Amino acid sequence: GQNIDQPTEMTATEGAIVQINCTYQTSGFNGLFWYQQHAGEAPTFLSYNVLDGLEEKGRFSSFLSRSKGYSYLLLKELQMKDSASYLCAVKDSNYQLIWGAGTKLIIKP
Amino acid sequence: TAGITQAPTSQILAAGRSMTLRCTQDMRHNAMYWYRQDLGLGLRLIHYSNTAGTTGKGEVPDGYSVSRANTDDFPLTLASAVPSQTSVYFCASRTGGENTGELFFGEGSRLTVL
Numbered sequence: 001g002q003n004i005d006q007p008t009e010m011t012a013t014e015g016a017i018v019q020i021n022c023t024y025q026t027s028g029f030n031g032l033f034w035y036q037q038h039a040g041e042a043p044t045f046l047s048y049n050v051l052d053g054l055e056e057k058g059r060f061s062s063f064l065s066r067s068k069g070y071s072y073l074l075l076k077e078l079q080m081k082d083s084a085s086y087l088c089a090v091k092d093s094n095y096q097l098i099w100g101a102g103t104k105l106i107i108k109p
Numbered sequence: 110t111a112g113i114t115q116a117p118t119s120q121i122l123a124a125g126r127s128m129t130l131r132c133t134q135d136m137r138h139n140a141m142y143w144y145r146q147d148l149g150l151g152l153r154l155i156h157y158s159n160t161a162g163t164t165g166k167g168e169v170p171d172g173y174s175v176s177r178a179n180t181d182d183f184p185l186t187l188a189s190a191v192p193s194q195t196s197v198y199f200c201a202s203r204t205g206g207e208n209t210g211e212l213f214f215g216e217g218s219r220l221t222v223l
Binding site: 004008033035041042043044045048087089096097098099100101102 | 149150151152153154199211212213214215216217
C-alpha cells in the first residue's frame with residue numbers, strides 16, 4: 001500500500017527552529033508538496049520538491065531525499081502565526097496525490 | 110480575486126436526504142478536485158475532473174457524484190446522505206502541468222449528517 005508518515009503533533013517556542021519530517025512509501029514518485037493549514041481554513045501551498053536537495057523560501061525550507069523516501073520542512077524564526085497543521089503530499093506514478101494526515105504545530109511564547 | 114468559492118459553508122443534513130455542494134472557480138483551471146478531510150486522516154480524493162466534460166473516480170467515490178458542464182463549476186452531490194459522510198469537504202483546482210501544479214483550495218464545506 002501507499003502511505004505517508006508524519007508526526008501527529010509538535011510543540012516549539014516562538015523564535016526557535018522546528019523541523020517537521022515526512023517519510024513516504026508510494027508507487028513511483030513525481031514530486032512532494034508541503035501545504036499549511038490553519039485551523040478551520042483551507043490548505044495553502046508552501047513548497048514543491050522533485051529533485052534531491054534543499055529548497056529555501058524565506059523562513060521556510062523543504063528538503064528531499066528520494067533514495068530515503070524522506071522529506072522535511074524547516075521553519076526558522078518561528079512566529080505565533082506559524083501555529084497550524086502542515087500537510088505532506090506525494091504525487092505517485094499515476095500523478096495522484098497521496099496525503100499524510102498532517103502535523104499540528106503548536107507555538108508557545 | 111475570488112479564486113475558489115464553495116457553498117454552503119456548513120450544513121446539517123438528515124440521513125437519507127440529498128445535498129449538492131457547490132464549487133466555482135474563476136481562475137480558468139482545467140483540473141478540479143473534491144476531497145474530504147476527517148480527523149486523523151489525510152485528505153482523501155472523492156472525484157476529480159481533468160477538463161470540462163470529463164470526470165473520474167478518486168479514492169472514496171461511493172455515495173457521491175459529480176458533473177463538469179463547464180470549466181468554472183464542479184458540484185458534488187450526495188444522493189442519499191449517511192452519517193459516515195459527516196466531514197469537511199474541500200474543492201480544489203490545479204494550475205500548471207501534471208508534474209508541478211499546486212492546488213488551490215476553497216474554504217471548505219462542513220457537513221454533518223444526522
